[in-house]
Amino acid sequence: MAATLFRSTLASCAFAPPLSVAVFFVVVTAVASLLWGAGPVSAADALPVLFGQGSEEARFVVTELRLPRLVTGIVTGLSLAIAGALLQALTRNPLAEPGLLGVSGGSAFAVAVAILLGASSATMTTLVSQTGALAGCSLVMLATRSRGLAADPVRLVLAGATVTGLLLSLTSVLMLADQRAADEIRFWITGSIAGTPLSHLRAVLPSLVVAGILVVIVASPLAALSLGERTAMGLGHRPGRIRVLVIVAVALLVGAATALAGPLVFVGLVVPYIARAAAGPDIRKTLWLCLPIGPALLLLADTLARVIAAPSELPLGVITALIGAPVLLIIVRSGRMPTL
Amino acid sequence: MKTFAMTRQRNLYANLALTLALVIAATASLALGTVAIPPGAIIDVLAGGGDTIHQFVIRELRLPRVLAGVLTGAAFALAGCMMQTIARNRLATPGIIGIDNAATAFAVASVVGAGLSIAPSAMALSGAAAATALAFGLAGANGTRGYRFIIAGLGIGAIAGAITQVMLSRVAIDAANAAFPWTVGSLNARSQDAVQILAIGLVIGYGLAIALGPALKTLQFSDPVAINLGTRLKRIRTLSLACAVLLTGLAVSVAGPVGMVALLAPELARALSRPGKVPLTASALAGAAFMVTADLAGRLVLSPLELPVGLVTAIAGSPYLIWILVKPSSRSLS
Numbered sequence: 156m157a158a159t160l161f162r163s164t165l166a167s168c169a170f171a172p173p174l175s176v177a178v179f180f181v182v183v184t185a186v187a188s189l190l191w192g193a194g195p196v197s198a199a200d201a202l203p204v205l206f207g208q209g210s211e212e213a214r215f216v217v218t219e220l221r222l223p224r225l226v227t228g229i230v231t232g233l234s235l236a237i238a239g240a241l242l243q244a245l246t247r248n249p250l251a252e253p254g255l256l257g258v259s260g261g262s263a264f265a266v267a268v269a270i271l272l273g274a275s276s277a278t279m280t281t282l283v284s285q286t287g288a289l290a291g292c293s294l295v296m297l298a299t300r301s302r303g304l305a306a307d308p309v310r311l312v313l314a315g316a317t318v319t320g321l322l323l324s325l326t327s328v329l330m331l332a333d334q335r336a337a338d339e340i341r342f343w344i345t346g347s348i349a350g351t352p353l354s355h356l357r358a359v360l361p362s363l364v365v366a367g368i369l370v371v372i373v374a375s376p377l378a379a380l381s382l383g384e385r386t387a388m389g390l391g392h393r394p395g396r397i398r399v400l401v402i403v404a405v406a407l408l409v410g411a412a413t414a415l416a417g418p419l420v421f422v423g424l425v426v427p428y429i430a431r432a433a434a435g436p437d438i439r440k441t442l443w444l445c446l447p448i449g450p451a452l453l454l455l456a457d458t459l460a461r462v463i464a465a466p467s468e469l470p471l472g473v474i475t476a477l478i479g480a481p482v483l484l485i486i487v488r489s490g491r492m493p494t495l
Numbered sequence: 496m497k498t499f500a501m502t503r504q505r506n507l508y509a510n511l512a513l514t515l516a517l518v519i520a521a522t523a524s525l526a527l528g529t530v531a532i533p534p535g536a537i538i539d540v541l542a543g544g545g546d547t548i549h550q551f552v553i554r555e556l557r558l559p560r561v562l563a564g565v566l567t568g569a570a571f572a573l574a575g576c577m578m579q580t581i582a583r584n585r586l587a588t589p590g591i592i593g594i595d596n597a598a599t600a601f602a603v604a605s606v607v608g609a610g611l612s613i614a615p616s617a618m619a620l621s622g623a624a625a626a627t628a629l630a631f632g633l634a635g636a637n638g639t640r641g642y643r644f645i646i647a648g649l650g651i652g653a654i655a656g657a658i659t660q661v662m663l664s665r666v667a668i669d670a671a672n673a674a675f676p677w678t679v680g681s682l683n684a685r686s687q688d689a690v691q692i693l694a695i696g697l698v699i700g701y702g703l704a705i706a707l708g709p710a711l712k713t714l715q716f717s718d719p720v721a722i723n724l725g726t727r728l729k730r731i732r733t734l735s736l737a738c739a740v741l742l743t744g745l746a747v748s749v750a751g752p753v754g755m756v757a758l759l760a761p762e763l764a765r766a767l768s769r770p771g772k773v774p775l776t777a778s779a780l781a782g783a784a785f786m787v788t789a790d791l792a793g794r795l796v797l798s799p800l801e802l803p804v805g806l807v808t809a810i811a812g813s814p815y816l817i818w819i820l821v822k823p824s825s826r827s828l829s
Binding site: 250255286294313314316317318320321322325327331345387403413421447464468470472473476477479480481483484486487488 | 584586587590591597633643645646647649650651653654656657658660661664665678679755798802803804805806809810813814815816
C-alpha cells in the first residue's frame with residue numbers, strides 16, 4: 156500500500172518542485188538551528204564542529220545541546236503538521252487545528268495532572284498525554300457530529316476554543332495546588348523543545364511508528380472522503396471506520412508532540428495551509444509536503460526563539476502563536492472561507 | 496391578552512427570583528468567612544452600629560469585595576448577553592473572541608511595568624478596545640456579522656495570550672506573581688478606583704443596553720427580517736459591541752478575565768425568562784449572583800487557601816458547557 160502511495164504521488168511531476176524546495180528548507184533550518192543559539196557559542200564557533208573540528212566547548216554545545224533539540228524539533232514539527240492535515244481533511248475545515256480544537260488542551264491537562272501526581276517517567280507521560288489528546292479530540296468530534304457543526308467552520312472552532320479555554324483554566328487550578336508542580340507545569344505549558352532528554356524521544360518512537368502506519372492506511376480513504384461521505388461509501392470505504400482511525404492517529408501524534416514540547420498552537424494550522432497552497436487539494440500530496448514543511452517551520456521558530464531575545468530564550472509556543480495567528484487571519488480574510 | 500400578561504409576569508418573577516438569589520448570596524458572603532458574623536449583626540453594621548471588629552470586617556474587607564463581585568458579574572454577563580445576541584451564537588462571548596485576553600495582556604504589561612505607569616484598569620480598557628477595533632478592521636466588510644469577526648478575534652486573542660506569556664516569563668518572579676491574579680481572574684486584586692469607574696461604566700452600559708433592547712430582539716431573526724422590522728443593523732451592532740467592550744474592559748480591570756460568567760449567566764437568564772426576549776436585566780442579575788456565589792465558594796472551600804473566582808467559575812461551569820456542546824438538539828441561539 157505504501158509503495159502504491161509513493162508511486163502515485165511521485166508520478167505527478169507538478170508536485171516534485173515544491174517537495175524539493177521544502178526539503179531544501181529543512182536542511183537550511185536544521186543547519187541554522189545547529190549554528191545559532193542563545194548562548195555564547197557563535198555561528199563562527201559552531202561551524203567547524205559540523206566538519207568534525209572546533210573547540211571543546213563548541214563541540215559540547217552543538218552535539219549535546221543543539222543536536223537533541225534539533226531532533227526533538229523535527230519529530231514535533233512533523234507530528235503536529237501531519238495531525239493538522241489529517242484533522243482538516245477529516246472535518247473538511249481549513250481551520251481545524253489540534254491546538255484550536257482542544258486536542259492539545261486535553262493532552263496538556265492530562266500531563267499537568269500526571270506531573271501533579273508525581274509522574275516523571277517519559278513513557279508514562281507520553282501515554283497520559285495521548286490519552287488526554289484522545290479525550291479532547293473525541294469530545295470536540297462528538298460535539299460536531301451530534302450537532303452537525305462540522306459543516307460550519309466557525310462553530311467547530313468556537314466549540315474547540317471553548318473546550319481549550321476550559322481545559323487551560325482547569326490546568327491553572329492544578330497549578331495552585333502545588334508550588335513545585337506549578338513551576339514545572341508553567342515552564343512546560345508555554346511550549347519548548349529545549350533540554351528534552353533522548354529517553355523521551357525513545358519513548359514516543361513506538362507510538363509514532365503506529366501513527367505512521369495508520370496514516371498510510373487512511374490516506375487514500377481520506378482522499379475519497381473529501382468527495383463526500385456518499386461518494387466514499389460508493390467507492391467501498393467505510394466513513395465511520397476511517398474517522399476512528401484518523402482520530403486515533405491524530406491523538407497519537409499530538410499526544411507525542413505535546414509530551415515532548417508542550418502544547419504548541421498553530422503549527423498544525425500553518426503547515427498544512429502552506430502545503431495545500433503548494434500541492435493542491437489532494438490529501439496525499441499535502442501529507443507528503445507536510446513531512447518537510449512541519450520540521451522546517453518548527454526549527455525556524457525555535458531558532459528565532461533563541462536568537463531574538465539572546466542571551467535568554469523566548470518560549471517556543473509564543474513564537475508559533477505569533478507566526479500562526481496572522482496566518483489564521485489571512486485564511487479568514489481570503490474572501491470566502493475555502494472549504495476542503 | 497392573558498398570555499401576554501402571563502409572560503410579562505414571568506419576566507417579573509424571573510427577575511425577582513434572581514434578585515432574591517443575589518441578596519442571599521451577598522448576605523452569605525458578608526456573613527461567612529474566617530470570622531462568622533450573624534445576619535442580625537450585619538444589619539446593625541450596615542445601619543451604622545455594631546461592634547468594632549464586625550464593623551472593620553464588613554466595611555473594610557467584605558462589603559467592598561461583594562460590591563466588586565456584583566458589579567463585575569453584572570458587567571460580564573451583560574456584555575456576554577449582548578455579544579451572544581449580535582453574533583447569534585451562544586459560544587461567542589467576549590472571552591472566547593479575545594477581548595479578555597487582550598485586556599489581560601495590557602493589564603499585565605502595566606503590572607510588570609513594561610515602561611508604563613498607567614493604572615492597570617485604564618490599560619485593560621484600552622486593551623479591550625484595541626482588540627475589538629483590530630478584529631473589526633481585520634474582519635473587513637462583514638463587520639460584526641458572521642465568522643470573520645469571531646475568527647479574527649480568536650487570532651488576536653491568541654497573540655495577546657502569547658504576549659502575556661512572554662511578559663510573565665521575562666520578569667522577576669515577584670512581578671510575575673503580582674500579575675498572576677490578572678491571568679486567572681480574582682476579586683482579591685481589585686483596586687478601589689477601578690471599582691468606582693466600573694460602577695459608572697455599568698450604569699452607562701446598562702442604560703445603553705436597555706435602550707438597545709427592542710432592537711436587539713429583532714436581531715434574533717435573520718438579517719432581512721430585522722431590516723424589514725426597521726432595525727438599523729449596522730448601528731445597532733456597532734453600539735452593542737461598543738457597549739460590550741466597555742463593560743468587559745472595565746470588568747477585567749477589576750477582576751481579571753472571568754469569561755465563564757459571560758457565557759453562563761445569560762444562559763440561566765434565558766432559561767428563566769420569557770422566550771423571544773433578550774434578557775438583559777435578568778442576565779445582569781444572574782451574573783452578579785453567580786459571581787458573588789463563586790467568590791464565596793472560592794473563599795470557603797479550601798480555606799485558608801483562597802481559590803481565585805475565575806477558577807471557581809471555570810470548574811462550576813465546565814459540566815454545563817460540555818453538556819451544551821454534546822447534547823444533540825439545540826435552541827435557536829446555538
